[in-house]
Amino acid sequence: MGEQKFVLKLQNVHRQLGKFKIHDISFALEPGYIMGLVGRNGAGKSTLIKLILGVYSMDGGEIEINGISMVKEEKSVKEQMGYVLEEKLFSDGMSLIENARQYGRYYPNFKEDNFRKYCEQLELNPLRKAGKLSKGEYLKFSLAFALSYNPTLLVLDEPTGNFDAEARKKIIKMLREFVADGQRSVLYTTHLIEELDEIADYITYIKQGEIIYSVDKETLTDQYRLIKGRKSLLARMPGEGVIHVEENDYGISALVRYDKEREYPVDAEIYRPTLEDILYAQMAKEEAHV
Amino acid sequence: MYREKITWKKIGKFLRYENWVAPMYFLVCMPSVTSAYSRWFLLGLGISVCISYLLDGIAGNELPAMLYFCPMTKQERRIYFRKHFALRIGTLFLFYWVIMLVFFVMGKVDFSLAAEGMIYLCICGIPPMLRVGNGLQKEGLENFYGCDLCGNLLLVFGYMAVFFLQLEFYMEEYGDIVALVHTLYGKIIVIGMLGLMLFYLVRFYPKVEEYVLDYERVCYVRSQKENALKKKRGVRIG
Numbered sequence: 001m002g003e004q005k006f007v008l009k010l011q012n013v014h015r016q017l018g019k020f021k022i023h024d025i026s027f028a029l030e031p032g033y034i035m036g037l038v039g040r041n042g043a044g045k046s047t048l049i050k051l052i053l054g055v056y057s058m059d060g061g062e063i064e065i066n067g068i069s070m071v072k073e074e075k076s077v078k079e080q081m082g083y084v085l086e087e088k089l090f091s092d093g094m095s096l097i098e099n100a101r102q103y104g105r106y107y108p109n110f111k112e113d114n115f116r117k118y119c120e121q122l123e124l125n126p127l128r129k130a131g132k133l134s135k136g137e138y139l140k141f142s143l144a145f146a147l148s149y150n151p152t153l154l155v156l157d158e159p160t161g162n163f164d165a166e167a168r169k170k171i172i173k174m175l176r177e178f179v180a181d182g183q184r185s186v187l188y189t190t191h192l193i194e195e196l197d198e199i200a201d202y203i204t205y206i207k208q209g210e211i212i213y214s215v216d217k218e219t220l221t222d223q224y225r226l227i228k229g230r231k232s233l234l235a236r237m238p239g240e241g242v243i244h245v246e247e248n249d250y251g252i253s254a255l256v257r258y259d260k261e262r263e264y265p266v267d268a269e270i271y272r273p274t275l276e277d278i279l280y281a282q283m284a285k286e287e288a289h290v
Numbered sequence: 291m292y293r294e295k296i297t298w299k300k301i302g303k304f305l306r307y308e309n310w311v312a313p314m315y316f317l318v319c320m321p322s323v324t325s326a327y328s329r330w331f332l333l334g335l336g337i338s339v340c341i342s343y344l345l346d347g348i349a350g351n352e353l354p355a356m357l358y359f360c361p362m363t364k365q366e367r368r369i370y371f372r373k374h375f376a377l378r379i380g381t382l383f384l385f386y387w388v389i390m391l392v393f394f395v396m397g398k399v400d401f402s403l404a405a406e407g408m409i410y411l412c413i414c415g416i417p418p419m420l421r422v423g424n425g426l427q428k429e430g431l432e433n434f435y436g437c438d439l440c441g442n443l444l445l446v447f448g449y450m451a452v453f454f455l456q457l458e459f460y461m462e463e464y465g466d467i468v469a470l471v472h473t474l475y476g477k478i479i480v481i482g483m484l485g486l487m488l489f490y491l492v493r494f495y496p497k498v499e500e501y502v503l504d505y506e507r508v509c510y511v512r513s514q515k516e517n518a519l520k521k522k523r524g525v526r527i528g
Contacts, residue, residue, distance in 0.1 A: 055358050078361035089356040106360040 006064070007031045007153050007185040008052070012135040013061035015051060020209060022047055024061070027204055027214035032182035034175060035214075037189045038202035040283055044209040045189045046086075049157050053083055057265040065153055071252070079107055082146030084139055092131030099130050105174050107149035118144035122170070143171065147178065154178060156188035172199050183196075193283075197275045205279070207286060217275060225258045226273040229265070236265045244281035255281035301320040331390070338386035383408075 008029040015022045022044055037045050049055045052063055054070050054077070063070040065077045087176040090099045096119065097112070104110035119126045122140040124133075131142060139162055146154060154175070163171065173281045175186050176199070187238050190196065196203065197217075213220070224243070227233070237245075241257035255277060264270060357367060390404040 053359060075361045075363050078359070083359060089359060091356070103356050103360055106362060 008065040011062040015059045022209045029185050033201040034186040035202040036196040039206035043206045080152045082151035082154040084142040090130045097126040110149040115148035152184045154186045193279045195275045226271040227254045227268045229268040244285045334389040341385045
């Protein structure tokens with residue numbers, strides 16, 4: 001049996017940035033999948049993205065893109081990566097097409113026709129100046145540029161937060177098409193966790209610079225149950241497995257770690273949670289402990 | 291054709307841009323110099339710095355962050371920065387000498403004065419350029435965030451140097467500092483100097499503190515503020 005291929009592989013990546021530390025992070029992303037990187041603000045998502053993109057150097061560990069080391073072959077690794085970040089990276093004074101030509105030179109697979117095609121899909125005028133784009137349009141432009149050189153890994157940091165519902169749908173569709181050939185992958189962070197249910201195949205949860213888990217969506221949702229019922233249910237809930245309880249006027253809704261052996265109260269309604277339920281509960285729990 | 295609407299808000303934003311402090315300083319100080327020669331060379335200096343900044347503003351001559359992400363070797367990236375830096379400084383010097391040449395033909399300045407002006411130009415013109423150019427000195431890519439701070443500090447030192455050189459001018463013309471302070475222009479200079487120092491203290495001191503605390507922490511504080519805002523709007527936080 002041949003060795004398993006990964007588009008992205010991190011092994012014991014660590015980095016100290018002032019008082020903040022990224023601790024021995026390891027995870028891998030197979031080709032053809034979309035991974036959502038989630039965590040509260042300040043958890044280290046953007047730092048990790050910058051480490052992956054080679055903007056921050058590592059104190060130790062290894063980052064590989066398609067088996068090529070970022071440290072040893074930064075140039076060829078970067079040729080294979082597309083990125084959409086919140087920061088403004090392009091030259092404001094140049095038009096979109098001028099920017100694309102200027103920076104496309106560094107990517108051997110860049111094709112101007114591709115860029116124009118994606119601009120059309122995203123309803124962007126390639127002759128407009130980059131400095132005059134709104135935040136949402138700027139992200140669309142970054143995405144059009146990133147797709148135009150056909151990378152194998154697309155890294156997106158909060159890509160859809162500034163889009164309206166229609167644009168968000170369109171971009172999600174484009175990302176699905178991007179991974180459809182089974183050769184390419186997407187890693188992205190988002191504030192909108194309900195979006196992950198729709199698109200992510202894998203979830204990597206980061207907390208204070210540490211990976212808490214990195215699993216596929218099915219495995220994750222299988223590990224929990226959402227229990228709903230009257231408030232009196234609260235007293236009969238299994239103690240140690242409860243992640244988060246939400247109370248309202250009508251009753252309670254609790255996320256619990258699922259245990260097949262355990263008996264749950266007969267009057268409780270038990271559901272398989274969505275990804276949103278799980279992540280929301282975990283973040284709320286985290287927030288309560290801060 | 292797309293045409294940007296000019297509003298008072300945009301004009302205000304443009305005028306607030308800190309780089310305009312240097313050319314404004316020159317234009318305000320210029321009449322205070324009684325010697326005709328000094329006046330002309332300060333005028334030339336002011337115009338060339340203005341043109342250089344204006345070009346920066348129009349052409350968007352900031353060093354694009356994209357360079358840190360593009361596939362390049364460290365050597366290639368360093369070469370690019372050097373070219374960028376050389377281009378910016380070259381533009382400033384070119385304009386200065388063209389203006390001085392015009393003044394020379396008009397009989398307003400001589401070359402020794404123009405050469406002296408060059409020293410002033412280096413002191414007041416280069417630091418702002420270093421704000422973006424000093425990234426070239428560093429190899430660590432994360433210095434993208436740090437180089438701005440170094441540049442700002444150099445800018446402050448640059449202005450201080452210009453002030454002291456300006457004082458030297460006055461000493462030559464008025465003999466002592468007390469006499470200078472009693473003149474109208476002397477008052478302008480002293481108030482301007484104190485004002486500018488205060489401006490930088492207020493404008494950059496918090497920034498220095500932010501950078502000392504490190505970039506990521508700054509982002510965290512910012513995002514906490516954004517969170518509070520999002521919570522108000524009912525957006526779920528990730």
